[in-house]
Amino acid sequence: MKHESVGDDTPLSSLGERGVIEKARRQAGRPRAPLLLGIGDDAALVHVPAGKLLTLTCDMLVEGVHFRRDWSTARQIGGKAAAVNLSDIAAMGGEPAVALVSLAAPGEIPARFIDDFFAGLTAELSDHGCQLAGGDTVASPGPVVVDVTIAGFQEKAVRRRGARPGDVLMLTGPVGGAAAGLALLEAGARFPGADTTERALIEAQLSPHPRVREGRALVRFAHAMTDLSDGLGTALGLLTEPGGLGARLDREQIPVAAGLAQVAGRFGLDPVHLMVDGGEEYELLAAVAPGRVPSLMRSFSRLGHSLYPVGQVTASPGLFWREGEREAAIERASFEHFRLGGEL
């Protein structure tokens, strides 16, 4: 192979499929247990720990819809492609093990994009004990498209359904950051951003942190769980509506990303809209029996993880806030990819 010698500016069209595979293989490193056979055969082979279930998820990111190459570095794009999938495993309480990635990209994309993309992808996977096990690459006339699949293992799983009236709703971190970061990016701000607060908001949008460790800790406690990938409002709906239930949140208990109010004020946005409807957030929302909350909080405190009780599951449908003495319905704007018509 002479692909070692290609320069950073070599376009994909000259690098060839084998060159891309070689780059992926180098970043993936040597297979280690439970991966028996990684990149370079017709399929990957994985040893499954006895007594464990297999968890499978995939998420596709499309340039111009989920990311922009003038907003994110290739490393950030690779990292986010891993993170959004790791978050789905986290939301089941699973343990990520191996990943596959398919990449469609125009032939004129330079080799360094591929290097940086795989570096970001494998670093994020590796942070959560997950290895790159295989994938596919293809030259495309269209935008860059990345599809990641993650396979995890777990003994016990938490589904979206299963919340019971009276359960306490627990949230692993602040909301609204990714939406505020998007507002900043749309207004022309760029990573790393003008100040620390802006930077953190933009990073929330471009480089989310999946709550894999938190999910694995919550699996022993939660009746139901999901992530906030389509926003807090959608997550509340997913945990309650299929069972004919509802939720009442305590507005003052909800952790909010630092700087959200300022961004909302600056751009004339409703801070509640940013908190409730902002997607691309990867905190977990779980429903936990009230009697188990103290031991759960102790467990999280020991592990150094954050966890916030933000409200209760109600027997009657509807999503409400409590703010001091007042109570009001939570108004949700729906977030659906096809309704966005390809807009970021």
Added chain:
Amino acid sequence: MKHESVGDDTPLSSLGERGVIEKARRQAGRPRAPLLLGIGDDAALVHVPAGKLLTLTCDMLVEGVHFRRDWSTARQIGGKAAAVNLSDIAAMGGEPAVALVSLAAPGEIPARFIDDFFAGLTAELSDHGCQLAGGDTVASPGPVVVDVTIAGFQEKAVRRRGARPGDVLMLTGPVGGAAAGLALLEAGARFPGADTTERALIEAQLSPHPRVREGRALVRFAHAMTDLSDGLGTALGLLTEPGGLGARLDREQIPVAAGLAQVAGRFGLDPVHLMVDGGEEYELLAAVAPGRVPSLMRSFSRLGHSLYPVGQVTASPGLFWREGEREAAIERASFEHFRLGGEL
């Protein structure tokens, strides 16, 4: 949900992500063992049979590169997206179990495309005992992009490496059909085609049959195996070159797709090129110890599968034909996606 009532012409942009998911869920049917939890949660959950390895593969198909909507029906596109992945599992000797699919499509695509796509996908999966377990959908400004992941289970696996000098090379079916079908399509022929022979060649290109049952039968016999997705020449190289080996084929023993010679003559193409370099073929090529060939042939005959001994693995490198008394090097044109520059 009011998605039941949408018409066939409803564009994806109005159908919404939930509408697409509902269509996928309806085609997937109710989860059955080993699938415990299918479409509709953060991830799918699968029961892994004790003592089995997990096999994982993904393949991405891009409109304009791997398929054209004026050449294939949506049903054929869905079927082929499943078939090419099933073939990778077959090439390991695995048993396909569950699949995920990610679909990026422009918002103006009509709902019937989605219906037909999922019908073709799930029918092909189902033919091989595989269920649709989840996926992702996204509106894209670009071409239709489909990425399918299949998870399979198996006790024993056959890799690409492992062939030994003297092994007999066994092929599960005729070569050149998909390449001849492509030549017909490029010349303006359309499915179902003018006559039976043309139709079969076009079908070989648009609706390949993965050799899953054959792969599972070969796993007990083969030292090494791969599929012909990048053509016979590439498959021969994959089985021999990493071990410093070569191959000598008996030209007259190689089964050739009916009508290939006529198509080659009509379009001034080299029939050998169609046989050796034609990708998009999904037969299996396996290396089997000579002493095991008779029992393998009996086993295939009992199962009603075809199998052709086409040559031997040689201790010295190089790929050669034997045709009567003459011997000649097999000339290969390399097939690499990025080198094609997005051409079909």
